[in-house]
Structure formats: structure tokens, C-alpha cells
Amino acid sequence: MHASAGEKHVSGAERIVTSDKIDMTVQDLVARARKKATAPDQIVVKVESLGNTSLRSLAALDVLSLPANDWNAGRTHASRVLQRRGIAKQAIEKAIHYLDKGPAPSGHSMRGAMIMDARSGERLEPDQERGVRVSRFDWSEDALKRIDHCLTVLGLKHVRTREALCLATKVAYGPGLLAELCWSDDPDYVAGYVASLDTGYMRFPALKRSGSPKGGRVFFIDRSKLDMASLIRYLETEAVMITDVGMCGSVLDREVL
DSSP states (O other), rough: EEETTTTTEEOOOOOOOOOGGHHHHHHHHHHHHHHSSOSSEEEOOOOOOTTTOEEEEEEEOOOEEEOOOSHHHHHHHHHHHHHHHHHOOOHHHHHHHHHHHHHTTTTSOSSSSEEEEEEEEOOOOOOOTTTOOOOOEEEHHHHHHHHHHHHHTTTTOOOHHHHHHHHHHHHHHHHEEEEEEEEEOOTOOOOOOEEEEEEEEEEEEEESTTOOOOOOEEEEEEEGGOHHHHHHHHHHHEEEEEEEEOOOEEEGGGOOO
16 A cells, blocks of 8 residues: 655555455555545555465564664664664765655655665665665564564554564565664654664664654665665565564663664
8 A cells, every 4th residue: 555645655554465354454554544644645555466476484573672762862872783783884874864854866755765885875776766665574463463462562552663573574684685774754753773684673762853754764785795686576576474573672771782
């Protein structure tokens, strides 16, 4: 589902379901788009069959909730985590700059993500207005129940966290992917995260100023291991189901940063 108001992206979501649940799922996705603070003037729902496509099963990244209620402190800590993952400071600074001003050349947020060289900060995605949109991922029914319980214990009941974790898990397994940095373009939602196979899903309560309509996601890659066609094919078309749940915890000791 993709909802927009004029040129502005308002809402997006997707599910992988059996055919008997299509009608109910479409209704849920449309209702979700209509509940947004900005009323969409267009809601497009696409239903496609995966046919004989095999579903790749993945275990969700571990979840760590980190104390950083101030967006400035959050960015400082997130930068440290990314640097420990091997991302150059200049690349991190460029990524934050793009997310702050609007990553598309037009100054808007993108439907997809930036792909960035982890050393130089050079942007490599083929279409810098659209970005690369991650698709075809969801939770299995059992894993969904377990992650909902896990996140509820941490006080993270918002559906955004569950969906972001699902997406971040798929991304983390991408060929050549080192880490992801993300915060929402929703003016009222200031939380964000850093994610990778090594660090897990590290959530910060604040990574941007309240009221800012700018945001998005950046995938940092190891260019020496990059096959752009394989990476985009994996992100956009390979079907993934999250069937297992990792550790969930709250980090109070900032030394981990």
C-alpha cells in the first residue's frame, strides 16, 4: 500500500498473507492510510501473487532500546555505534545531512532508501529521487505473537517499531550491507535506529527534532563487496519471512555506545 497527498508520501506498508486473508488485509491497509494526520488524496493497493517463489526464513535482529531522549545526544550515540561498525565519520555526517534536509534532489523524503559508500559517503542508488524500496517481508504468525510480547515488555507497543524491525532484519542480511541508519519523516515521530547483523536493532527514542517532516533511511555498504544488481534484487524482490525472534533488552549502561 502506498498513500500520498500531492507529491508527498503519506503512508506505506505491506504484508505477505495467504489468499484467504487478502480482503481483510487490504481493508486494514486502507484504514491505516486514512488514519494518518495528513489525509491522503491517493491510496494505491497492489496485490500480487508470489507464485512458486520460495520464502526465505530469517531470525529477527536482537532489539536494544537505548537511553537518548535528546535528538542531539541520540545522533552522537548512533554515530559511535556506526563508527564501531566500520562506517567512516564523513559518511555518517553526509547521511545525517541528507536525512535532515530531505534526501531526494527535490528536497523531499524518498519512498525508498539511500545506498551509501561506507567510506566516502558517496550515494550509489540508481534513482536518487525514489531510492531503493525494500519489499516482500513479513512476520510469521508465531513470530509476530512473540515479538509483540517482547516489544510490549520494553514499552514499544507502536506498530512502527515492529515493522521497522522486520524491514531492518531483511536489510541486514543484504549482500555487502554493513549497517542502516533510519528515522521517520513523520513530524510527530522522532525515534530512529541503527541496525546491523553485529549490533542488532538499536533503537533511540529521539534522532531528530520534533516537528521535522524530513527523514528516511540510509544503507551503508562495503563497496568492495557490492554487486548493485544483486543487492537491489534482494531488497526489492526476494521474499522473506521472519520466523524467529532474537533477544529484547533495554540498555541502561551507556558504555555500550
